[in-house]
Amino acid sequence: MGGILTGSDGGLGIVTLDDPAGGNRLNPASLSALLDAVTRLAGDGNVRAVLLRSSGGRFCHGMDLAGLNAAHPGERQAALEAAVSTYVAVLTSIHDAPKPVLAGVGGSVKAGGVGLVSACDVVMVSEASTFELGEAFFGIIPANVLPFLLGLRIPLQKARYLILTARCLSAREAVAVGLADEVYPAAELERGLREVLKRIWRTSPAAAAEAKSFTRALLGMGLEDAKACAKDKLAELLAREEVVAAIGAFVQGGVPPWFAKWRPTAPLVLGQGDVGAGGAG
Numbered sequence: 001m002g003g004i005l006t007g008s009d010g011g012l013g014i015v016t017l018d019d020p021a022g023g024n025r026l027n028p029a030s031l032s033a034l035l036d037a038v039t040r041l042a043g044d045g046n047v048r049a050v051l052l053r054s055s056g057g058r059f060c061h062g063m064d065l066a067g068l069n070a071a072h073p074g075e076r077q078a079a080l081e082a083a084v085s086t087y088v089a090v091l092t093s094i095h096d097a098p099k100p101v102l103a104g105v106g107g108s109v110k111a112g113g114v115g116l117v118s119a120c121d122v123v124m125v126s127e128a129s130t131f132e133l134g135e136a137f138f139g140i141i142p143a144n145v146l147p148f149l150l151g152l153r154i155p156l157q158k159a160r161y162l163i164l165t166a167r168c169l170s171a172r173e174a175v176a177v178g179l180a181d182e183v184y185p186a187a188e189l190e191r192g193l194r195e196v197l198k199r200i201w202r203t204s205p206a207a208a209a210e211a212k213s214f215t216r217a218l219l220g221m222g223l224e225d226a227k228a229c230a231k232d233k234l235a236e237l238l239a240r241e242e243v244v245a246a247i248g249a250f251v252q253g254g255v256p257p258w259f260a261k262w263r264p265t266a267p268l269v270l271g272q273g274d275v276g277a278g279g280a281g
Helices: 028-042 065-069 073-096 112-119 156-165 171-177 186-200 205-218 223-238 241-251
Strands: 004-009 012-017 049-054 058-060 101-105 108-110 122-126 130-132 182-184
Touching: 004 028, 012 028, 028 049, 028 073, 049 058, 049 186, 058 112, 065 073, 073 112, 073 205, 101 112, 101 186, 108 112, 112 130, 122 171, 122 186, 130 171, 171 182, 182 186, 205 223, 223 241
Parallel strands: 012 049, 049 101, 058 108, 101 122, 108 130, 122 182
Antiparallel strands: 004 012
16 A cells, blocks of 8 residues: 555564655655554554564655656645645654654665654664755755754754755764664664564563653753653652562562563565565554
C-alpha cells in the first residue's frame, strides 16, 4: 500500500519503505500508509518498539516533488498542502509515539528522508549511508524537517551550514554532528540493531513512554520550571508500585517483570533483493 509494508516480529513493529526504484520517495499514498502504520503500531499493546527501515540502497529521498508538481494546475496547491500536512503528521507520530522508534539506515537519505530519521529516537546507520539536505537547489528549504532536526539533533549553525551548502554527510560525519547515533560496517548493522533492541527489551515500557513525554515537555520550559517539573516527576515515579517492586527485585538479585528476551525470526536489515521480510501484520 503506497510503497509501505507493515509487519511485526517478536513484539517489534516493522515499517518498511518499499519503493526502491523510486528512491522510497514520499507521495500522498505512501505518506498516508506510513502515518497509519506508525499510529497503529504505536498503539498496539503487543508492540514494544518500532523499526523504520527500507528496501534497496536508498533509505528515503524525500518528497516526490515531481509527482506532486505534475498534478493539474487547479489541484496542485491543494495536493501540495495536503501532502505537507500528512508529512508533518508522520514526523509528529514518530516523535510522540509512547514507545521507542528506531531507524535502521543502510543507504542514502535526502531532504524529507532526513526528517524521518530526525524524528526517530535511535538512529542506527551503516557506513554506506549518506545524509543530504539539498532543498536549496530547488529554491526551497527543509522547513518541515527543521522542527525535528534543529535543537533535537543538531545546533542552529550546523543546520544552516547543511542547508546553505547542501553538503552530503558520510555516515560517520552524521554521527559526529548528532544526526545519527551509531554507525557500523554494512555487514554489521544487523548485529548493531539486535544489540540495541536487546537493551530496549530490558527497559520498562512505562519508563520509555515517560522518557519521551517528559523530554518533550522540557523543550518548552525555562530552567527553573524544568527543575520543579523534574522533582515532581521523579517523586511520582518513585511512588509507583511497579517501580517499588522493581527496585526490590534488583536488591534481592532478581529482575522486574518487564525484563524480556527479544527473539526475532527474520533479519532486520534487508538485502538488495529482499522485500517485506520481518513478519506479517
